[in-house]
Amino acid sequence: MEEMSNFIKTIMINDLESGKVKAILTRFPPEPNAYLHIGHARAIITNFELAESFGGETNLRFDDTNPAKEDVEFVEAIKKDIEWLGYHPAKVLFGSDYFDKTYELAVALIKKGLAYICDLTPEETSKYRGDFNTAGVESPYRNRSVAENLELFSNMRAGKYKEEERVLRAKIDMASPNINMRDPILYRILYINHHRTKDKWCIYPMYDFAHPIQDAIEGITHSLCSLEYENHRPLYDWVVEKCEMPNVPQQIEFGRLNITNTVMSKRYLRELVNNKLVLSYDDPRMPTLVGLARRGYTPESIKNFVKASGLSRINSTIEGEMLEHFLREDLKLKANRLMAVVEPLKVVITNYDEGKVEYLEAANNTENEELGTRKIAFSRHLYIDKNDFVIEKPDKRYKRLALGLEVRLFHAYFIKANEVIYDADGNIGEIHCTYDPETKSGSGFNERKPNGTIQFVEASTAIPATFNLFDTLVIDNPGDNRSFLERFNPDSWIIKPGFVEGVRKNFAVLERFQFVRDGYYAVDKDSNKDRLCFNRIVSLKSAIK
RNA sequence: AGGGCUAUAGCCAAGUGGUAAGGCAACAGGCUCUGACCCUGUCAUUCCGUAGGUUCGAAUCCUACUAGCCCUGCCA
Numbered sequence: 168m169e170e171m172s173n174f175i176k177t178i179m180i181n182d183l184e185s186g187k188v189k190a191i192l193t194r195f196p197p198e199p200n201a202y203l204h205i206g207h208a209r210a211i212i213t214n215f216e217l218a219e220s221f222g223g224e225t226n227l228r229f230d231d232t233n234p235a236k237e238d239v240e241f242v243e244a245i246k247k248d249i250e251w252l253g254y255h256p257a258k259v260l261f262g263s264d265y266f267d268k269t270y271e272l273a274v275a276l277i278k279k280g281l282a283y284i285c286d287l288t289p290e291e292t293s294k295y296r297g298d299f300n301t302a303g304v305e306s307p308y309r310n311r312s313v314a315e316n317l318e319l320f321s322n323m324r325a326g327k328y329k330e331e332e333r334v335l336r337a338k339i340d341m342a343s344p345n346i347n348m349r350d351p352i353l354y355r356i357l358y359i360n361h362h363r364t365k366d367k368w369c370i371y372p373m374y375d376f377a378h379p380i381q382d383a384i385e386g387i388t389h390s391l392c393s394l395e396y397e398n399h400r401p402l403y404d405w406v407v408e409k410c411e412m413p414n415v416p417q418q419i420e421f422g423r424l425n426i427t428n429t430v431m432s433k434r435y436l437r438e439l440v441n442n443k444l445v446l447s448y449d450d451p452r453m454p455t456l457v458g459l460a461r462r463g464y465t466p467e468s469i470k471n472f473v474k475a476s477g478l479s480r481i482n483s484t485i486e487g488e489m490l491e492h493f494l495r496e497d498l499k500l501k502a503n504r505l506m507a508v509v510e511p512l513k514v515v516i517t518n519y520d521e522g523k524v525e526y527l528e529a530a531n532n533t534e535n536e537e538l539g540t541r542k543i544a545f546s547r548h549l550y551i552d553k554n555d556f557v558i559e560k561p562d563k564r565y566k567r568l569a570l571g572l573e574v575r576l577f578h579a580y581f582i583k584a585n586e587v588i589y590d591a592d593g594n595i596g597e598i599h600c601t602y603d604p605e606t607k608s609g610s611g612f613n614e615r616k617p618n619g620t621i622q623f624v625e626a627s628t629a630i631p632a633t634f635n636l637f638d639t640l641v642i643d644n645p646g647d648n649r650s651f652l653e654r655f656n657p658d659s660w661i662i663k664p665g666f667v668e669g670v671r672k673n674f675a676v677l678e679r680f681q682f683v684r685d686g687y688y689a690v691d692k693d694s695n696k697d698r699l700c701f702n703r704i705v706s707l708k709s710a711i712k
Numbered sequence: 713a714g715g716g717c718u719a720u721a722g723c724c725a726a727g728u729g730g731u732a733a734g735g736c737a738a739c740a741g742g743c744u745c746u747g748a749c750c751c752u753g754u755c756a757u758u759c760c761g762u763a764g765g766u767u768c769g770a771a772u773c774c775u776a777c778u779a780g781c782c783c784u785g786c787c788a
Contacts (some may be wrong), residue, residue: 173726198788233787289786298784299714334786344715346784355786374788398716398783420717422781427723475735477725479718482781486723489736499749506746534749566747575745608745620745 174479175213175419179221179389182417188388191223195249195256196378198230199241199362201433202448202455203248205469205490209424212473214391215254226385227256231263232377234361242362244448248456252466262381263363269372269380270324272410273335273353277316281409282353283309284319285336292334295341296349303341303349323356326369330356337376339405347402351375379403383412390418394482424476425484429454435651444655464490468497503531503538506577506622507632509665510553513597514623516582519547524627527608529578543668544625545579550666555621556598558587566619568598575617581606628669 182188193214197207218225227249231237249256276282285308287295297303311319323333335354343349353376358369372380382390390403396418403418425431430439431454439445439453449457459469472493476485524546531538551568560569568574573583582600590596606612 196788200788230788236787292786293784296784301714301784303784331786336786346715349784352786357786371786373786378788394717395782396788400716422718424724475724477735479725481718481724483724486736489724492736495748504746533746564747577746579745606745612745617745619747622746 173477175217175389175391175421176220178417178419179217182388183221190388191218191221192226192257192386192388193218193223193391194226194228194382194385194387196228196230196262196381197245198233198237199245200236200238201241201436202244202457204431204436204453204455205426205429205459206424206431206454207248208252208456208469209473209478210391210393211249211252211254212470213421213478216470216474217389217391223388224257225254226258226260226387228258228260228381228385229262230374230378230381231261231361231363232371232374234357234359234371237362239362244457251456251460252470258385260381260385261363262377263361265377265381265384266364266368266372268384269377270370272380273372273376274317274320275411276337276353276409277320277335278313279409280313280338282335282337283311283316284323284333285309285350285352286333289331292352296346297341299346303346305341306336306350309338309350320354323354323370324368326358328356330358332356335370337402337405337409339402345398345401347375347399348405351402375399375402376406379406379416379418380410380412382416383407383410383414386414387416390416392418392420393423394420394480396420420480421478422480422482424473425482426454426490427484427486429487430651430655438652439655442652444652464494465497465501468494471497500532500535503541504533505531505668506543506624507665507667508550508552508622508624508629509663511550511666512553512556512595513626514549514551514582515597515599516547516549516602517585517599518601521547523547524625527579529608543578544628545576546625546627548626549576549623550626550629551576551598551621551623553595556584556595558595560618567621568618572618573603573615575606575608575620576602576623577620578608579623580604580608581612581617624666624668629666630669632665632667 179191183191195211195214197203203211215225217223227246229237229242229245231242246259273282283306285292285306287306287308292306295304295306319333320335322328323335333356334352336350336352339348339350341349352373354370354372356369357371360366361368361371378390381387396403397420400418400420407415430436436448436453436455440448440450445452448455449461451458451462453459456469468490472490475493476483476489524544526542527545528540529543530536530540555567555574557565557567557569560572566574568582568584570584570587573581575581580602582602584598584600586599587595588597588599606617
């Protein structure tokens with residue numbers, strides 16, 4: 168599990184050994200325009216873990232060069248998410264911190280004759296750019312004098328032109344097969360209040376110009392980004408070279424991470440929230456980090472998942488089962504395992520005194536003694552799960568309760584089902600059982616084997632709970648022609664009322680239950696910290712299928 | 713169509729000339745006061761997109777082909 172992102176690691180090792188770099192410095196550069204999701208986790212974890220493995224560091228730098236889309240709400244949320252994952256950026260920076268320097272470098276480029284002010288309209292610019300099969304046509308403004316460019320650029324900054332009236336362009340090659348090199352725009356005019364620099368600027372650098380400069384200024388050694396920036400690397404390198412940055416960062420691309428049956432795009436997530444199909448960005452159905460946290464995912468489980476799933480130059484779609492596996496694994500020894508009943512079925516212990524309640528000792532986690540024990544109630548009136556009872560044992564593999572059979576109630580006694588009481592509709596209403604005092608949990612009773620072990624809760628002390636049954640990630644049916652919003656089915660989030668055992672001291676009422684394939688766990692509704700239960704197996708398996 | 717990139721099992725993914733790691737999923741069995749967990753076994757038998765070639769020897773080198781992804785925002 169410690170081995171990850173080998174191809175990048177190899178590059179770093181080589182650079183360190185050859186003396187090209189002295190220490191590794193990476194950065195995570197989100198644009199503060201959305202909440203982070205599990206896909207971003209790959210970038211965060213890769214950057215931090217890789218740097219750390221070489222004793223290096225990682226900066227958090229907000230890429231805020233487009234004030235039209237960005238907001239402080241997101242920078243705060245992103246900071247929290249990174250903290251939640253357990254990472255500590257060496258520095259927290261903003262692209263806008265470098266606006267002065269970026270401007271200076273643009274001026275320097277103009278002086279070198281490597282950049283010019285272009286008066287073409289956006290439409291004309293696009294037309295002049297050509298296409299995949301046609302070389303671009305040089306802008307008529309391409310050969311303005313340095314002096315004129317300098318004056319025009321200064322005027323741009325001073326707010327003498329309207330938006331879209333002029334831009335600063337790099338003078339590279341209009342015939343390049345890489346369209347990014349056909350005199351890319353470096354600066355555009357935007358009369359928008361920036362969330363940090365307010366109205367100081369009315370011109371803003373484009374990503375392609377700002378990003379390499381920011382990396383170089385900070386001394387970033389390896390600038391990791393996703394595959395779609397491959398075509399931008401020549402431009403990235405051009406900027407670093409022509410701006411004569413003393414520090415030369417290296418851009419390395421890697422594939423994005425997707426999860427099956429999950430929608431990850433910012434646009435769709437935003438639509439879900441804006442159309443109120445989910446409660447908010449931290450709705451448990453969302454693949455955002457805050458959503459996953461609310462569903463009970465631990466930072467460790469996400470980190471282990473990302474590390475184990477590796478990294479390559481391929482956009483991967485990993486099965487959701489793998490994410491769940493790492494959650495189960497992480498929770499296995501950490502979580503207190505309480506008992507719960509999703510679909511309650513009344514059980515009356517006919518040979519137990521009415522009104523008496525006894526308390527039995529139960530391990531909070533049978534695999535981890537350190538989590539201690541708790542007292543659980545037992546009385547004449549109990550609930551078990553409907554799925555744990557059938558009239559007649561269907562086959563030898565059936566390990567639950569049936570009429571005439573005996574099972575162990577986990578942490579308590581053997582009970583034997585003697586009679587089924589039907590309700591007015593003819594459905595199974597309750598079961599009358601007898602218990603055997605000699606089989607008390609921990610007594611070492613060994614004279615006969617029960618037909619399995621099931622969970623229960625004591626009726627008078629049980630706490631009503633809400634179970635979210637299918638609150639998986641957002642559903643996406645690829646073959647369906649309807650719009651994404653129409654395909655999203657909020658009802659896939661099935662909520663069932665049930666009970667959780669009610670005797671415990673240190674936990675608030677549990678409200679949200681997340682089913683993870685063969686087990687489930689609950690999240691404390693207030694603190695979001697305590698994760699409980701990892702027990703009930705059978706009924707959930709059948710419920711999910 | 714021009715350019716760039718990628719192709720290893722159902723899903724991820726190691727491997728860079730020496731005879732296909734690992735994880736998830738799946739299947740079979742064992743154990744069990746949770747049918748979970750745990751344990752055991754099976755899961756690419758000349759095979760690494762296809763076809764050729766070089767070599768004593770290739771997934772790894774060469775050639776050709778095929779498929780997929782990205783690129784014509786004053787987004788990032």
